[in-house]
Amino acid sequence: MRVVSIVGMAGAGKSEVAGVFEENGFTRIRFGDITDAEIEKKGLELTEENERYIRELLRQEHGMAAYARLNLPRIGLALGRSDVVIDGLYSWEEYDLLKRHYGEGFRVVAVWASPGARYLRLSTRRERPLTLEEAAGRDRAEIEEVNKGGPIAMADFTIINESSLENLREETERVISRLR
Numbered sequence: 001m002r003v004v005s006i007v008g009m010a011g012a013g014k015s016e017v018a019g020v021f022e023e024n025g026f027t028r029i030r031f032g033d034i035t036d037a038e039i040e041k042k043g044l045e046l047t048e049e050n051e052r053y054i055r056e057l058l059r060q061e062h063g064m065a066a067y068a069r070l071n072l073p074r075i076g077l078a079l080g081r082s083d084v085v086i087d088g089l090y091s092w093e094e095y096d097l098l099k100r101h102y103g104e105g106f107r108v109v110a111v112w113a114s115p116g117a118r119y120l121r122l123s124t125r126r127e128r129p130l131t132l133e134e135a136a137g138r139d140r141a142e143i144e145e146v147n148k149g150g151p152i153a154m155a156d157f158t159i160i161n162e163s164s165l166e167n168l169r170e171e172t173e174r175v176i177s178r179l180r
Contacts, residue, residue, distance in 0.1 A: 008111035011118030018087035064093035092150035110155035
């Protein structure tokens with residue numbers, strides 16, 4: 001069994017790619033589910049500001065590898081049934097923990113899109129739309145505070161998402177076939 005993590009900046013298409021993996025028999029684990037659950041538990045509104053607050057709080061409590069560490073039980077349980085795709089690897093520390101834990105069974109797929117393409121997608125998405133300022137602020141935080149650049153740089157595969165959804169799906173299918 002293998003663990004494949006999808007990484008990329010907000011709006012790059014990570015969830016779309018993870019969905020294609022799921023359609024191909026992988027069990028999807030979305031790291032952001034932990035943030036959403038904490039927001040709900042604390043009775044907060046689902047906003048970019050509250051999401052950032054919770055992400056920072058969890059990292060203060062559990063370290064920069066918080067999301068990987070907190071999801072290890074879910075990943076382990078899912079691996080008993082199928083390969084796993086992680087939707088939303090965030091930090092270098094999470095990458096490092098998962099790489100040490102799963103060794104050669106761990107692969108990373110980066111999804112890349114230009115800031116202009118990503119910001120447009122983020123402003124028009126149905127769930128949790130972001131303004132230009134929020135999207136740019138999230139980019140800065142993910143690069144400067146969360147160490148997201150490392151996992152993107154160390155990816156085993158990179159998918160460029162600058163055109164159609166159909167093209168993104170085709171590129172994802174190619175990566176899946178290479179992983180098998």
